Amino acid sequence: MLPLFAILFPLWIVLNGSLATDVLITGLIATLVIAAGSRGSLSPLTEFRVTPAALWAVPRYLLYFLKELVKSNLRLAAVVLSPELPLNPGIVKVRTRLKSRMGRLLLANSITLTPGTLTVELQDDWLYVHWVRMETDDSEGATARIVAGFERYLEVIYG
C-alpha cells in the first residue's frame, strides 16, 4: 500500500503543478483511497531491493531497454518494408531465473517491447514468447537470446 502511495501522490502533485493546500488535501485523500483499494497488487517499488547495486542497475537497465526498443523498431521497419515480408514466426519457450513478481512482470513487458518478441503466456518459470523471426526453437538458445540481456539487470533490482 505505502509504495503505491509513494508513487501516486507525487504523480498527483506533478500533474497539478501546484502545492496549494486544497490540492494537496484532495490528492492525499484520493491517493490513499486508491492505494488502500489496491493492496496486494504490484507497484514498481514492490520487492525493490534498496542496495547500491540495485540503484545503479536501474539507469543501466533503462538505457539497455531504450537501445533494444530502437533496435526492435528498426528491424521491424526492415521486415515491414521488404517486399517479400521475411517472416519465420513461432512460439518458443524460455526460462527465467527471476523469482519476484515485479521482476517477472517487467521482464515480460521488456520482452514484448524488444526485437520481434511478444510474451504470450507465463507459467511457473516458463515464458512463452511469440517470435517474428525465430532464430532457434531450442529453449536454452532462445533463453540466452531473449531473456538473458534483461535478466542481468532485473536480477539485481528485484531478484
Place this chain on the structure above:
Amino acid sequence: MEPSLVNAFPPTPLNLIGGLLLVAGTAFLLLGGLGLVRMPDLFNRIQAGTKATTLGTLLSLAGVACLQPDWSLKLLLIGLFILFTNPLSSQVLARSAHRLGSKQSPLTRVDRLAEDSGEAP
C-alpha cells in the same frame, strides 16, 4: 492574427530538433500501420502494433517536449504510462487470442505453448 501554438520563426535549434523528432515519430507510427496491414496473423500484427506505436509515440512526445518545454514533465508521465500499459495490453490480447485458438499463419514453425497445453500443434 491568432497566436500560433509554436513560434517557429526564426527556427531555434530546439524547434528544429523537436520538428525532426515529430517526423521520426510519425514515420514509425506509419510503419506500424503498414505492419498491421501486411502481417499475416494476429500475433505478428500485435508485434507490429506494439513496438512501432511505443517508439513512435515516445518520439512524438519528445518532439512536443522540445517545442513546448513547459509541458515536459507531463509529457514524460504520458510516456511512462505508455511504456507500462502498451506491452501489458498487447500481452493480454495475445494470450486471449491464443487461448481462443486464433488462427496462426501457415508460416508458423513451432508453437510450444500449444504443445504444452496438450492441444494439437
